Structures are given as C-alpha cells and as structure tokens.
Amino acid sequence: MLAASTLGLSACALLPTDMASNTNPLLSPSTLDYQYPHFDRIRAEHFLPAFESAASAHLAEVEAIATQDTASTFDNTIVALERSGQDLMRTAYVFFGLVGAHTNDTLNEVQTTVAPQMAAHQDKILLNPQLFARIDAIYQSRDTLDLNPEQRRLVERYHQNFVRAGARLSEDEKTRISAINERLSSLVTKFGQNVLKERNDSTVFVSDVDQLAGYSTAEIESAAQIASDAGHDGEYAIKLLNTSSQPALKVLTHRPTRDKVMQASLARGLRDNDYNNQALILEIVRLRAERAQLMGHPNHAAYVLEDSTAQTTQAVNDLLTQLAPKAVANARAEAADLQTLIDAEMGAFMLSAADWPFYAEKLRQQRYAFDESQMRPYLELDRVLHDGVFYMAQALYGLSFKPRKDLPVYHPDVSVWEVFNADDSALGLFLFDPYARDSKRGGAWMNAYVPQNHLLKAKPVVGNHLNITKPPAGEPVLLTFDEVTTLFHEFGHALHGLFSDVSYPMFSGTSVPRDFVEFPSQVHEMWAVWPDILQRYARHYETGEPMPQALVERFLAAKKFNQGYATTEYLAASLLDQAWHQLGPDEIPSDVAQFEKAALKRAGILLDTVPTRYRSAYFSHIFAGGYSAGYYSYIWSEVLDAETVEWFKAHDGLKRINGDWFRENLLSRGGSMDAMELFELFRGRAPRIEPLLEKRGLNAK
Structure with a gap:
C-alpha cells in the first residue's frame, strides 16, 4: 500500500498543453461520490501524461513553498506541503491500484518509465535545502508554537522524513543517494513484474x-478450462500461487504430480529464462546497504528498523531466535509423525516437502476425524462476506453496507459497497475484488484509492483484493478456511482505512509503522471462528443447513495442528529477509541460492521438508514491496494481536462497547500517535509474548 507521504514523481518533459488538458480524467477531481475514480473514463494512455503534468505542477507548488519570502510557519510550510500534489496523488493511487489488481503490457511499460521518475521527484523534494531549512526552523521552535498533539507529530514526522532521506548529507552524498534511489526503483519494479510473469509461465500442465x-x-473442470484458455486443449493446468507450498499439494494423491508442482514452485526466479531474478536481488541488496551506510547505519535493516516499533535489529533478532528453536522442534516432531504414517502405508520413500501437505492433511483426519474438504460446502463466498464479515462489522461497530452498482469498476468481478455508521452517516466506500487472474499480482491486500483526511475533506475509498480461484460459470464459490481467514484479515485492513479520523493526509488509515500495520488485521481473524459469527455464515450452499457442531468442534480442536510447520516456514522467510538486509555493501554474495541455504542453516531453521514460505527469487514482499527488512512484522504484530484477542475475550467479545473502544482508541488514529502508545492506550499496558506462544502451540516445547 502507498502512503501519501511516500508518493512522488520527477518533472518529466511536459507534453503540449492540449495533451495534458481537461480531457484527462486524472487531472481533475472526480465528480463521483467520495471522489471515487472514474474507472469508466480512465484509460491506460492517460497515466503517463497525467504523471508528467501532475509532477511538474507539484514541483512548482513545492518550489513556491520553499522560496516564499515570509518566515516559515506551520500553515505556510507544513500544511501547504500536505495540500500540495493532489493531482499527483490521485493519479498515483489509481495507477498503483490498477498495476496490482488488473495490469497489462501498457501499464507495465508506464510503471517501468515512471518508477525511477518517482524516486527522482521525491528526492528533489526531500533533498531540497531551502525547504528543509523551513521545516527545520519549525521543528526547532515546536515547543513554543501553539500546536495540538497531531500537529506537533506532523512537524516531527516531516522533519524525521527529511533527515532520513538525507537532507543533512553533503551535496555529493545527496547526488549518490538520488542515483541509488532511482536505480532501486527500476530494479524493484522489474523484480515484481518478473514474479508475475514467471508465476504465469510456471503453470504446471x-x-x-x-x-x-x-x-x-469442479476443480478438474476448472483445470481443464484454464489449460484450454492457455492453448493447451485436452490438458489440465495447475496454476501456482506466490508461496513455496501450493494448495494442490494437500489433495493430489499422485506423488509425481505433487513433486512436479513443488519443483516448479521452488524454481521460480532462478530458471535460465528472461525472468531470472538473481542479478536483480544482488544489486538491490548492495544498493540498499550502500544507501544505509551513507545514512550512518551499518546496514539496510538497521536503517529500516530505526523507524519501526522494534527500533533495532537486535530486538528483531531476539524475537526470531527465541521462536525459531521452538518452531523447529515442533516441526521435527510433526515430520516424524508423518513419516510414521507413510511407513504404515508401506510407502518406500522418505517424507519430502512435496509430501508434507498431503500427509499432514491425512494425519489431521485421523487424529481429529476432520477432513478440511468437508468444510468447503459450508463456506460459500457471498454468505461468508455478507453473513460473516459484514455481520461482524455490524455487530462490533454498528456498520451497514449498501451495494453501489451505479459506480464504475475496473473489472466485472469487482463490487462496490457504500458503508454507513450506526447513525446512518456515510463512512466511505469499500471495493471487493476476490478472484485470481493473470493480470493480478499474487497474495491478498488492501489499498486506498482515496485516503481519508479532514484537511482535504476526503472520505475513504478502500479495496480488498484476494486471489480465490474462480470456478466455472454456474458453480458455487466454495472457500477453504484459510481463504475465509484471509477475507476477515484483509477486511481488518479495510476497517483501519475506513475508520481513519485524522486531519492530515500523512497520517491517514494504515500509515503506521510496517511492524504495526498487520496488527489490526490479524485481530479481525478471531471473528472468523467466533461462535455467533461462524454459525451465521457457515451454512451449506445448497440446503442452508448450519455446519454440524461436531465438525466445528473437530475443526477447532485441530487448529493448532501442524503449527510447527506453519511457524517454521514463516520464520525461515523472516530470517532470510534479515540475513539479506543485515549485510554491508562489501558482504554481498555471488550466488543467491547458496546464500539462502547458508543463512537458513546458520539460523538453525534449514529443513528440507519445510521450505521457506518464499524463496528469495520470488520474495516480492521484500524485493518488490514495502517489507524489506520488515517481513518479521507479521509475527511482531501477532504478539499484539494475541494480547488483543485475550482482551476481547475477557470483555465478553462481540459487543459494540468493545468495538467502539477499539475503534476510538486505535483504529481511527492512523499514524497520528506513536504506535506503541496507541496499543497501550487501548490495552492499558505493554504487550507480553505468552499469549502468542499459547496461540501457536509453542509454549510446551
């Protein structure tokens, strides 16, 4: 997700005025409700001229702020900067939303062009000495100014952002920083595009x-249709997700097919083709490390973590190394149980990574009389959304949802909902885009198309994007429980954006530290299994009968099953992220796969049967997204999540008084307060790790 404070573009050569005129729908405020984007008018060819015109106008605004004759004040400098670049923000929010959700060759070309220009443009602002002098003057006198807490924090964040960007460096150092930023923006764009293309190219037939x-x-029919659409008539296709392990491995009984899927998954980004990411990774890591040293930090991780709730690499390393031995011990015990099951079936083979999901599912069925596939007829998408997610939002926060079929969408699969508070006042708009497609990046995410803030009188427009396989026409959309959990999780992000109640764009919605942003969304996963909610949405898609209580109980009993595997694969990815980003610029290896293996072995988490959730070559979170040195954030946030779940349970759970407290004291505040102060304001004390260990079943090892 893009925060307003991170967007920017360089002044490109302007097109003639008539080509950047009012005919471009991106260069004027939307006339639709909530400033909702004119997806019916916006075309791919609009973006480049919109970026060029808007960037030039933005730089002119910033130059006027920096060179004004009057002394710097909060209003004429800080607030003026917050008001600047509105055309650029509008263009960028829509563009990057589409690049993630529904891209094409033209948009990819625009992204390749625009990415380095964005970096250069941002540096022209953040490294502007006149502008920094004005911000620094306000910062130094902030104690004498009549500022409310949010305004004071805004001054401090602006000052910090400029300093962290290099505002105090020498001119030669600034020039090098700008060159690094521009090159990095091109490299990470290429990495992300390669991952998407390689994922599509690695489909198993x-x-x-x-x-x-x-x-x-239904799955066989879908596989045949996907293969036919790809020009493989008479064959069957197994499409890959971004992760190392693949959903098909849970159910495929044919071992050679499982192995074929696993090998195709693990080879992505390292094959000898146009999508090989090895050289990109090595250059990205080297440039990030060099930039960190220019900023006075030993490595990129130290630079990133300074602006997080963790603050130091030591704090992150301590958490990961505390959890890793417990997770590995559990995983080894789980592997031994799976091998026993294989041996009992007279299997003449040793457990492999391709076998683990299949035999884990068999063992789950044996131990708990629970077959996950038995749940799917009770997990139909529309019912989960309406009677699960929307019901939770109504019961906990008093929200209601009205479909807005009059608003245009960028793809027919997208639906739009207007969201209202309990007093019927309008809150914002919610877009829902559930299905996988070749034009969509992997994973699940939330992003803002219009971020809330009072300064610009903007109400939120946010979207959830998932990658659920769309069945053939006429077939029901039946989910796995993992997909149900993801739906509740991403809606937690959406609520964080919808509930935003801040004055300034910089603090809107999810504009919080990376290791805090996952916390509210993880909390909302709890409601997927809350009895009152589960019994409402978990109903058979044909008969409407509720999920049998015995099946529910077996499912809940099995929830901690295989947690050694799940925690190990996640921690391996987190440790791999830190291994790359705690390197200095003179420590960069020459071989990605060898470094990866050595790093995991050194951390004591290298298990052949448990692949890291993402191998480096398709680890988009850290090499193409905003999670570099930050993938640990999920487990860091889960500490806060587990504490919060404990609080809700202690306060009788699904009650408006609890939801209102969470909304008022945390979800609505965005980045307007320090993140850990927000947590303590809500919880009443600092977090503890014990609830997390209990949740993941790691406290007994």
Missing part, C-alpha cells in the same frame, strides 16, 4: 486426468 486424483469434479 498434465495430460492425464488420473494425475489429478484427489481433485473434485
């Missing part, structure tokens, strides 16, 4: 339906 044994009839 099989010619014999027997190789899909374990698939349902």
